[in-house]
Amino acid sequence: MLKNKSVPVGNLLVAWCLGFFLFGTPANVHAKLHIVSTTTDLAAIAEEVGRNLVEVNFICRGYQDPHYVDPKPSFMRLMNQADLLLYHGLDLEGTWLPQIIEGSRNRKVRFGQMGNLDMSLGIDPILEIPQGIVDRSMGDIHPFGNPHYSMDPVNGMTLADSMAERLSILDPDNEKTYHANAEDFKSRVASKLKEWHEKLHDFEGTRIVTYHRSWSYFFHRFGLKYLGNIEIRPGILPSPRHLAELAVEMKRRKSDLILNANYYPPKWAELLAKKSGGRVAVLPVHIKGEPQVNTYIELIDYLVDQIAEKLSGSAGK
Amino acid sequence: MQRFLLATGLCVFLFSAPEIFAQTAKGPDEELKEFEKLMDQEILETMESKEYEEEKPLGSKELKRLDLMEERLKKVEGVARQRTTTFGTRGNALGATSTGVNRLFNPAISLNGLFTGAYRSEDNRKGSSGSALGNEFDTGFDVQELEFNAVAFVDNFLKGVMVLALHDLDAIEIEETYVDFVPFQNLSIRAGKYFTPFGRHNLLHAHQFPFIDAPLANVAVLGAEDGINEVALGINPILPLPWFSEFNFLIMDGRNDELFDSDFSDDLAYLMHSKNLWDLGENATLELGASYAFGQNGTSFEDTRTHVVGGDMTLIWSPLNRTRFRSLIWQSEYLAKFKSGAFDPTTAAAAPDEDVGGVYTSIQYQIHQRWWIQGRYGFVGLHQDARADEDTHRYSALLAFANSEFQSIRLQYNFIDFEDNGSRGFDEEHQVLLQLNFTIGSHPAHTY
Numbered sequence A: 001m002l003k004n005k006s007v008p009v010g011n012l013l014v015a016w017c018l019g020f021f022l023f024g025t026p027a028n029v030h031a032k033l034h035i036v037s038t039t040t041d042l043a044a045i046a047e048e049v050g051r052n053l054v055e056v057n058f059i060c061r062g063y064q065d066p067h068y069v070d071p072k073p074s075f076m077r078l079m080n081q082a083d084l085l086l087y088h089g090l091d092l093e094g095t096w097l098p099q100i101i102e103g104s105r106n107r108k109v110r111f112g113q114m115g116n117l118d119m120s121l122g123i124d125p126i127l128e129i130p131q132g133i134v135d136r137s138m139g140d141i142h143p144f145g146n147p148h149y150s151m152d153p154v155n156g157m158t159l160a161d162s163m164a165e166r167l168s169i170l171d172p173d174n175e176k177t178y179h180a181n182a183e184d185f186k187s188r189v190a191s192k193l194k195e196w197h198e199k200l201h202d203f204e205g206t207r208i209v210t211y212h213r214s215w216s217y218f219f220h221r222f223g224l225k226y227l228g229n230i231e232i233r234p235g236i237l238p239s240p241r242h243l244a245e246l247a248v249e250m251k252r253r254k255s256d257l258i259l260n261a262n263y264y265p266p267k268w269a270e271l272l273a274k275k276s277g278g279r280v281a282v283l284p285v286h287i288k289g290e291p292q293v294n295t296y297i298e299l300i301d302y303l304v305d306q307i308a309e310k311l312s313g314s315a316g317k
Numbered sequence B: 001m002q003r004f005l006l007a008t009g010l011c012v013f014l015f016s017a018p019e020i021f022a023q024t025a026k027g028p029d030e031e032l033k034e035f036e037k038l039m040d041q042e043i044l045e046t047m048e049s050k051e052y053e054e055e056k057p058l059g060s061k062e063l064k065r066l067d068l069m070e071e072r073l074k075k076v077e078g079v080a081r082q083r084t085t086t087f088g089t090r091g092n093a094l095g096a097t098s099t100g101v102n103r104l105f106n107p108a109i110s111l112n113g114l115f116t117g118a119y120r121s122e123d124n125r126k127g128s129s130g131s132a133l134g135n136e137f138d139t140g141f142d143v144q145e146l147e148f149n150a151v152a153f154v155d156n157f158l159k160g161v162m163v164l165a166l167h168d169l170d171a172i173e174i175e176e177t178y179v180d181f182v183p184f185q186n187l188s189i190r191a192g193k194y195f196t197p198f199g200r201h202n203l204l205h206a207h208q209f210p211f212i213d214a215p216l217a218n219v220a221v222l223g224a225e226d227g228i229n230e231v232a233l234g235i236n237p238i239l240p241l242p243w244f245s246e247f248n249f250l251i252m253d254g255r256n257d258e259l260f261d262s263d264f265s266d267d268l269a270y271l272m273h274s275k276n277l278w279d280l281g282e283n284a285t286l287e288l289g290a291s292y293a294f295g296q297n298g299t300s301f302e303d304t305r306t307h308v309v310g311g312d313m314t315l316i317w318s319p320l321n322r323t324r325f326r327s328l329i330w331q332s333e334y335l336a337k338f339k340s341g342a343f344d345p346t347t348a349a350a351a352p353d354e355d356v357g358g359v360y361t362s363i364q365y366q367i368h369q370r371w372w373i374q375g376r377y378g379f380v381g382l383h384q385d386a387r388a389d390e391d392t393h394r395y396s397a398l399l400a401f402a403n404s405e406f407q408s409i410r411l412q413y414n415f416i417d418f419e420d421n422g423s424r425g426f427d428e429e430h431q432v433l434l435q436l437n438f439t440i441g442s443h444p445a446h447t448y
């Protein structure tokens, strides 16, 4: 008995090749450089530096927690078109960005390529680098230090420089424009910086409770201090005991401001305010986190104004 | 009739779960009230404690902790500067090449353990597990699986993955070992042994299963072992369509003994899968997939092929501003195999085809950051010959508590309804399964 088999592989290959030709159509000729950033903060600064030479898209919405983003395939599609990927690094996007890069099948934005830019490389100092051995019992700790550096306007300026530098490598013809745009952005931030310092000057040394340590760089710049955080450890929900401690300590130090980033549920902050006699400010921590904050300067402006206003109504410091 | 009762019962269970588990998963308002009560107690205790005095700025140990944290931060900031300048230039103990033991390039390793406890209402004879559909677990306790997962970039082109699994504490299995590679823009290639993209559930490792057990349809159609887990070469392009569309084409060695396993080594098997995903606004996505695989089976020299088809639909809702706190996943799959029977040369008659199909549909609802309630219905018995196996229905309910991404405790109840007594001597079975799932080491990749 002979082995009888028809080979249908041919048909399949034809079908598959058809698909190959379909996607093989030249889609890689962009007039503009396509930038994809993980957060709205980086996107907004990239807009300032690239202006009409670039098209900028971002993954994480301004009102979304950048620590926890679903690696949706639609982001892979977006990343597939990118010439340059901008991200915070320091493991902020560690649980979701690698899957998006891999799923995108875009060689340009893979690690180690010119189209892959870790924005933390230009930041100095990095705050809160854990000492000694890092362990999961510490919660979802940021093992390489705090990645929320874009909230310090001085870092904002550094970010613009890093972007201009990388864009000049990818698009050397427009090197001068990128650097000029970055300088323009920096001078606008610099002139605002004085005003911001003045507004918060009176509150230097004030202790504030926040949900997460999203505020470290902002506080560092303007001389504010943490009293504590609502989450026990990064990513770990508060316990009654922990909030009780905070409430007692707030009363003792006559500290009454609680900042809650708008993507964390405000219920614990509200409870703490009730017990300590403090007040809660639910604030955006990224651009486009609220409809009225659409640029980098608008974000810092908004935060400075809100915090100054809340603190000036306080009983003590 | 009974089925209706059960389905109703299951629905009632699902919707009343927050009350049933009042101690653990109560409504958000009540929970907050409870929280407040406890907090008041703690505040009182602190205020009454000896250490607490209005005038003294510091006293109790707990309060000192906050200041200690502040102190530590100051130190840390000083260290940060030093590190950024020295790290990577002089090396450290981990990366010392002079010792010949350089650990800096170790792969990212994670280990996963699954401890299970099970109760079966029927058939507790030793060794009866696995003999029929729906009884993978014996009454008692077991280490269901221990998984070792290592990932690293091989060089500037390849990423390598190795997954070893220990089952029932005695057998080691190479569950996956493959490399990924992006040779051209828009196309990736995977080569090695891996869980193939035949639908959604077939891709998962045991510790990623949404329920403690696999869907009946996957077990009945693709086999109880690992489903379609093959040594294969897969080409995976992204198609240039207005939505996310991925296509997989795999040439496989065809070793799955339920489906392929031909007597000839040149009989390869083939698999195709199309995955399509649409965003429904910002907070939801719809995924539709279709799968097809075929290959020569091992029943005879004749052209006896097995065709496997599948379809899947998944709706995920996860509000962007509360991703970690609430989500809903509705997932359904249809799977069927059409396996031509053997031709017996002595009688010149063909044996009956072994066709079988099944479906499942499941809902996973995250009611709280750490709590999930889930329900699943599964059915096997489509396309079956009248003489072949009977219809089987299974109704499952599950409650999961996940303290973090690295640990979960799950309690599952199954009711299995067989068409008749068959050879097993009972036509209904109740099961209670309990599982502890933990991961140590590197952060496991999130899937969507």
Ligand SMILES: [Zn+2]
Binding pocket: A067, A142, A147, A148, A212, A213, A214
């Ligand atoms: Zn953080």
